[in-house]
């Protein structure tokens with residue numbers, strides 16, 4: 181049975197991504213961002229802080245974090261954080277509660293992620309024997325995200341959903357969470373997992389007042405993409421998306437509390453006027469067998 185929360189149950193409704201976000205809705209929000217000192221996370225930290233939010237951002241990179249904190253003072257606070265260390269993420273969320281002017285956590289962005297060469301698909305042999313693969317990518321991109329979800333859910337529930345407050349989780353997937361990418365087994369798995377987080381939690385919004393979305397960026401020129409890969413991508417004439425547009429897509433989601441359970445892909449501006457659009461691929465055709473199974477899942481979940 182749904183509680184009396186202002187956000188309705190998830191319905192498949194495509195978001196118009198040509199609408200320019202209302203930045204007044206960002207002002208005063210308390211936003212937590214993992215991996216917020218580099219790449220798309222850095223752009224997000226800057227965009228939210230410049231729009232009047234208070235951003236608590238965690239990152240392994242202390243030098244970049246402190247530098248960004250000084251640039252954005254007093255609207256941002258850096259906490260050194262390794263997302264796979266639960267206590268270090270907890271300290272970041274606690275800092276957001278303590279130091280944000282609102283003493284809340286309204287928005288959490290599970291952005292930190294890594295991409296290494298894939299030792300499961302193409303592992304090293306030692307003396308002709310397979311070795312236990314290094315699963316660091318899986319750990320950061322899934323364990324780290326689950327810790328963020330868990331902590332966000334705990335801290336979101338500490339405030340009422342009154343005007344100016346929100347409970348909004350954004351998880352970084354990737355177009356590799358939607359397409360087939362040969363040889364990228366661990367990364368693909370981790371980015372499909374991000375999508376699973378969204379599709380699970382969007383069905384609870386009417387019960388806990390927490391809305392959730394994913395972003396699926398196309399290639400973006402950040403340190404995540406090695407110079408060798410960058411070279412190959414460019415040689416094929418593939419066009420990059422912009423990190424600033426990823427941040428703008430996050431701002432759009434946070435600015436509009438009617439958005440829930442959607443995935444925005446981040447693309448080159450030639451493909452979308454603001455550099456992002458609603459992918460509309462996380463629902464089944466109405467009369468399909470899968471849609472029937474989906475409604476049966478809903479009927480047996482939440483103790484309904």
Ligand SMILES: NC(=O)c1ccc[n+]([C@@H]2O[C@H](COP(=O)([O-])OP(=O)(O)OC[C@H]3O[C@@H](n4cnc5c(N)ncnc54)[C@H](O)[C@@H]3O)[C@@H](O)[C@H]2O)c1
Pocket residue numbers: 214215216217218219220221238239240241261262263264291292293294295320324352353354355396397398399400401402403404405
């Ligand atoms: N760049 C792309 O082409 C691309 C495409 C699709 C999805 N993504 C996803 O977007 C997210 C951001 O990627 P990016 O391109 O901005 O990467 P990036 O490497 O430029 O930035 C990631 C930031 O996360 C931090 N970080 C890494 N591991 C961490 C850890 N264990 N704990 C805390 N912080 C950590 C890094 O220090 C860095 O500041 C990732 O989840 C990535 O998988 C990237």
